[in-house]
Amino acid sequence: MLRTFRENIKGRMGKVLLAIIIVPFVLFGAESLLTGGGGAATVLEVNGEEIDAQQVAQEVVLLRNEMASRMGEDVDFEQLSQERLTPAAIQRLTESTLIRQLFGELSLTIPEALLQQTIMQTTAFQVDGKFSSEQMSRVLADTGFNLNTLKGRLAEDIRLGQLRAGILQSGFVTEQNTRLILEIVNETRAVDWVELAIGSITQSTDTSEAELMEYYEASKAEFLTALNVDVEYLLIDREAFSESVDESLVVAEYNSQKNEFVETERREVAHILLEINSDQSETDALQKMAEIAEKYNAGASFKTLAVEYSQDVGSARDGGDLGYAEKDGTFPEEFEEAVFALSEGALSAPVITDAGVHLITVTDITKTSMPEFDDMKRDIEMQIQRRSATKEYVRVMAQVADVAFNAADLVEPASAINGTVESVSGITRTGDSSSSGQDAQLTSQQQQIFSDSRVLDALFSADVLDDGMNSEVVELNDSQGVVVRVKDAYEPRQLDFDEVRAQIETRLQQQKAELALSELAVELVQQVADGGEFSKVMVAAGLAPAASDVTRQTRTLPRELLEAIFAASRSSEGKTVETVVSSNGTQFLFKINSVSDGKGALDANQQALLKQQSADAVARQELSAYIENLKQSAVITRY
DSSP states (O other): OHHHHHHHHHSTHHHHHHHHHHHHHHHHOTHHHHTOSSOOOEEEEETTEEEEHHHHHHHHHHHHHHHHHHHTTSOOGGGGSHHHHHHHHHHHHHHHHHHHHHHHHTTOOOOHHHHHHHHHTOGGGEETTEEBHHHHHHHHHHHTOOHHHHHHHHHHHHHHHHHHHHHHHHOOOOHHHHHHHHHHHHOEEEEEEEEEOHHHHHTTOOOOHHHHHHHHHHTGGGOBOOOEEEEEEEEEEGGGGOOOOOHHHHHHHHHHHHHHOOOEEEEEEEEEEEOOBTTBOHHHHHHHHHHHHHHHHTTOOHHHHHHHHOOOHHHHTTTTEEEEEOSSSSSOHHHHHHHTTOOTTOBOOOEEETTEEEEEEEEEEEEEOOOOHHHHHHHHHHHHHHHHHHHHHHHHHHHHHHHHHHOSSSHHHHHHTTOOEEEEEEEETTSOBSSTTHHHHSOHHHHHHHTOHHHHHHHTSIIIIITOOOOOOEEEETTEEEEEEEEEEEOOOBOOHHHHHHHHHHHHHHHHHHHHHHHHHHHHHHHHHTTOOHHHHHHHTTOOOEEEEEOTTOOSSOHHHHHHHHHSOGGGTTTOEEEEEOTTSOEEEEEEEEEEOOTTOSOHHHHHHHHHHHHHHHHHHHHHHHHHHHHHHSOEEEO
């Protein structure tokens, strides 16, 4: 039995089983799987510290969420596959572990207060500019984080930022280097140049029938059709299983959620913070807090006092406002206890945490209650539809995989699920269509299917192409799968001369034009070398020369020409004519008349900015080298 399971997981049922595993992700979030019981296998060790498969899986989920968020509506699911993301997840875990170990060796830690402050100042967790724990919970749920995971990631980012800052502060860029960069960036070159357009010569280039036939005979191997296939496919789409929901089910679900709903109390909090450090002892801070409390009780505004006295830079300018808080562990335990012991408008006694000494007040108290049925009806309907459709989708995926495995074609698996077999013609190994104009006839859905490399790999595999079998179910994304089969295959065919005559004629014309241009360029360069004036030589040849003063930022010249002008040696100034050929065969001739440095082109502020940018670039290189050195010095074992 175990052997059968092992063989099946490698074969056609493998992806169906994976689809079943995916359902908890869809319905309950990644954390339900990633934080389950049981020990996970070790994937690698970094200096003896184990990183297990669960950590890697969680990192993959986080990477996938980050990448999908950046992609927006144009999500490329192939780029989000487990195979693509796992190496990146392992690399990121390795580097973050090395940096954390480095901080441990240096006895450096990330204070809890700093993490809390960072969370509260995160724009995505704010509503109307104020921190909202409810908003934070929604964002975390959407991105697959929990609070502990978020704090871990923030600590990782802070450590990396501190390491980068330390390297930046220890690095430097000399004035000489800055001046050199400035001169290079603003260097001006005065040039005469002319364009020898390939198009004008191509149009006047003649080719004989004998030349065309000779080229065809010598290059027959180039003129073959691509292997292409006519395809039948069965698409399984989760949306097809969405059905209307009886209102009684919606009512029952609402009542169930209502029974489980826990009312939460949210309190808008403001505080004044005095740090405890070498300049200010705890006794000093408490004494000062007593004075501040006395002023508040005498009628002073808490906001005014916070602006004047609070040492929490992030909130002081907002009158100490920290937004809304709930009993969720966002704040230190002592701080949270004080907040929920206060009545609105009251002032707490001094509260001591790792951040320092706080005076706290509550400016608003609200309770979150269960929304009314009408407000939640549509959302609940969609939840039920999605659950039901997902369940049916997974069942159908398994059924199609089973039936398609033994079926001679797609008729039987399509009938089993009341699906429709679709077809498309002339698909090549690259996903293009060999049929003229076929691409324009493909629907957007077909373009999505046959641009997926996994579908093409399955389609042109030996089982499907040679043996006529149905493919495995290929998951296009989290809501669509497809099975493909080859209806007819067309081996590469030798194209007749008449079929490629126009193509050959174009090639020969291009070759002759390029040769003619090269000969003309050589002749013109020689005339200038013999003492002719650049502009007069070009005009005599029927060309239209131009004179330009250019810098590396010039955008009015063709890119290839500009790059060639600044790639030329300064020693060529006033002497030789250079030639550059563009990607389309057009040639440019140019002569550098003078070169001037860009000294003084930037004011003091701009030069300071340039120096900072140069230092940042050096710091990035040094940071990368430093992390690479950590890797080289570490004992890293992959399993």
